[in-house]
Structure formats: C-alpha cells, structure tokens
Amino acid sequence: MISKEQIEHIAKLARIELAEKEKEKFAGDLSAILDYIDKLNKADTSEIEAIRQITGLENVVREDEAGSEEKDIKEKILSQAPSRKDDYFKVPKILD
C-alpha cells in the first residue's frame, strides 16, 4: 500500500504538485498497480542477468562535432521558449 506520505514524497521527486483529493486517488491507483506487479516475485530469475539492450548494442559513439543542421534551427528552437532573453532561456529565480 502506498501511503499519503509516500505519494507526497513521490510527487515531489517527480516535480508534480498534487491537490489533496488527488493524493488519495493516485495513492489508491498506484497501490492497485503495484499489487498486480508483485506477481513478478513468483518468477524465478535466479539464473539470468538483467537485459541491457534488446538488439545487443554496446555504447555507440561518434565524433564530438556540430552536425550540418540548417542555420536557422537555433532560432526555431529558442522561439519555443516560454520566456527568453536574447539567445538564453530565462528561468525563475533560484536563490533568494
């Protein structure tokens, strides 16, 4: 069972504000899903290693150089920012 305190902690880690009513609802939902997931405990996994990548890839590396992207891509991306100053993203104050 997920308690009210636990759901508050999870929501904070996930950076999601929850209303009081929602806390109860999501705690109930998550508890039911975790109950179902618990059936995994019956699966014997003693002789296998956890999977890493399904097609067997290892790390894929490339040269660290700028791609040949179109020139105006920077403006297209920055123009999506809710708040910007020149070529920077503007964020709310972090320190008081």
Place this chain on the structure above:
Amino acid sequence: MIDLKDFTIESLRKSLTKKEFSCVEMAEDCLAKIKKENKQLNNFLEITDKLAISQAEKIDEKIARRERLEGLEGAPIALKDNLMVEGQRTTAGSKILKDYIAPYDATVVKKLKNSGAIILGKTNLDEFAMGSSTENSAFGVVKNPRDLTRVPGGSSGGSAAAVAANQCLGALGSDTGGSIREPAAFCGIFGFKPSYGMVSRYGLIAMASSLDQIGPFAKNAEDIKTIFNAIKGKDRMDSTSAEIAPPVRKSEFETLQIGVPREFFGEGIDKQVKEKVEKAINKFLELGYEIKEISLPYSEYALAAYYIIAPAEISANLARYDGIKYGYSASKSKNLLDYYCKTRANGLGDEVRRRIMLGTYVLSAGYRDAYYNKAQKVRAIIARDFKNIFSGKDKVDFILTPTTPAPAFKIGDKKDPLAMYLCDIYTVPANLAGLPAISVPCGEADGLPIGLQIIGPQFADDSVLNLAQTFEQLK
C-alpha cells in the same frame, strides 16, 4: 468525390497516371472528407492543407512530364501527432505541448516527403501515447468508425480510425506496448510494429525508449509493405537504428512451422475472439503449414514487467517537460521548484502523471532492485524464450496469437487503469523482446473486428509481412 475505399496505393498510382483525376483533386477530396468527419470522429488534431496540396502539385507535375510513379508517390497518408513535421503543431495529445511547433522533420517524415507521399494531417492519440483507447487525449475522445459508441483502441487511435474510415490509404503510428496493433485490431485494419531498430525514432516524441517503435497502418498487407519499405533503415540520428543484412530466404519446399502459445488462449479471453482466431490459425493447415502448440511460460509476467520498465523510462523521458525550454508554463509560482511542480501539475493529464509517479517510485532509493532490476531480468527471460522457440531442432517460424483478449469496448467502460492495461496483455511481449509483429483482421464478433497477431523472429520483418499477405489472400 474520389472514394479511397476503392483504392490501394498501387491502384491509386495507376488511376493518377491514367489521369482519371489529378493528385490535387484527390488530396482536396481527402481533406474535405476529413474536415467533415472530424466533427464526429475527432481523430485529427491538425489538417495540413498547404503541405498536402503542395506535395500533390509536385506529383501532378511529374505526371504531366510523363514520368513513372513509384512506391508511395501520390499516396495520402496521416501521421500520429507525436511525430514531428517541420513548421507544424505537434502536441502528442498533451496540453503541455498544445502550441508546440516542430523545428524539424522526424526521419520517417523526411522519408515520406522524399518518397512523394501526400501528408494530410496529424492524428489524435492518448496523451504522450499512454493508453489503449485514445480516451486519454487532452483534445477529446476519438471514436471508432466501425461503431461510434466504441473506442478505436490506442494509443494510435486517430491513425487507425483514419485508415478504417477511408480518409487516407495509410498512416503512421507508434507502438510501445501495442499502440499500433491494438487499434488496428479494434478498427479492422492492418497494423505493423517492426522489429526494434528497423525504423528510426528521430523526431518521435519519446515515451519509453527501449520499447518505442514507429510503424504503418493500412487496409492490406501490400500497402503496409510499401510504407514500411519507405520508412525503414539505419539513421545516423538514431543510434539504436540497426543495419540489417537481407534475410536468408527459406526454401520453398521446406514446411513452415507455426507455433501457437497456449498461454495466449487462457483466462480472460472473449469466447468469440478465441473461436475466430483458432479458426483463422487452422486455415494455415490448408496451405501445408505445420501447426504446433508451444509454451511461453514467462509471458504471464510480461505485462507486469512492462509496467515497471515503461513507467521507469517515462519518468526519465518526461522530465524534459519543465516549462523552460518549450511548452506550457505555469503563470504564477513562488520559486523554481514551485514553477516545475505547477507546470507539470497543470500541463500533464492523469494517466501521464500516474505513470511518471509509478516510474519514479520503482526507481527510487531502496526499490530499484526489487522492481526495475527484477523486471529487466524477466524481460531477458522473455526475450530468451522467444529466441529459443525461433531456433533449434523444434523451432517454429512464426507465432500466432489473438491481438487482444476482446474486441473494441464502449467509450467510458474502462475507468480502472489496470483494466485498461490488460488490453495490451498479448501485444506487450513482442515489445519486450524487440520482435516484429502485425495485427491482421480475421473476422468479427457481433459486428466488431477481431485481430490475429503474427509474431516473427528478430529482424524477420519481411517474413512476417509475407505471412500476413498469405493469410489475406486466403480469404
């Protein structure tokens, strides 16, 4: 009015070449039909008139120059709205991206444009592709064209509905746990999830990156092949995309073996679905295929493993929606932390928040081993069991199952999240193992379509499509 019901991609190309109508006329008719029907179906979020007409004009110019049309040229296509089309709104069905304009084309979109397809618009989906009914979209419920009181399946419900309603000849969706195959089954069409790595995901709005795959919907296997051939291939922008050697062709004289896993016909399956799928499988006997019962004992754990792995990846992938770089942002906040929390509380819907929190929980300190690592081990066993069944002395060439336990349900019927998750119980294993799988229509139950799922070995995508075509031609 040109009725797409009468056409395949190939026959449309022929009619265009014979100048029975122009490509612009055809595109205009499609756009008009979509606009008219969208009031009822609600399956399009954006209609890309200008793009469609400009692409159609190019095809008409080609015809005027008496050049031969090939592949996808002139084919009207719809795209799930989690695929980026440069300069177009791309929302992923979420309020948090309601005004987001894609800065570049997804690789599959670039390939479709280059192959001469006509892009008609962006289709509705469960928010961030999380759902099995397309009821979770921030922009309203999509209806099943076969029965307007029922869901079209999800999360690519808008795309499936578009093909089923003959608004286009093909559509792209994305499939993380069944989001192409389940709606294809519910709408009575073909829906294909390629092997993990066959199609680049660059420009697909990510959900669970170790599972996500883009694939096509169409009314027949040939059209599925045409679209798949246009979008597949290694892409330097997606390092998980694979370089595939051409498959070894099987001798025509060898008897093909079909495996039927008993675990997929047990508890929870609708009686009519079971009967119709068994009947469909038996049709392969007439063709000289050998059919044998097999067992995939760990498949009963697949859904549970999926609901750890997928939410874990979701919680990481969706951390990017913080109201800073793009998308909706909270207007009033005390400080940065408060800004993040309010932005995500207001911008994200219930199912998305539920999965982010579930993922956060299973990855949090003290729980990671019990949940995430355990699930990754179960995933390894599921992948190994498939591999063993597809190789060795008693191997099978294909596995046949129902696509879903039941046909399309009524809108609003599944209010409990877990009941919704269970819709994907037969489709999730192929995602966990990275295998190609297609849903093919195989009859009806009380007028509602039923899907037969064909699963093949990793990267044997062409064989799966060939078998789907063989089945189609049997009818």
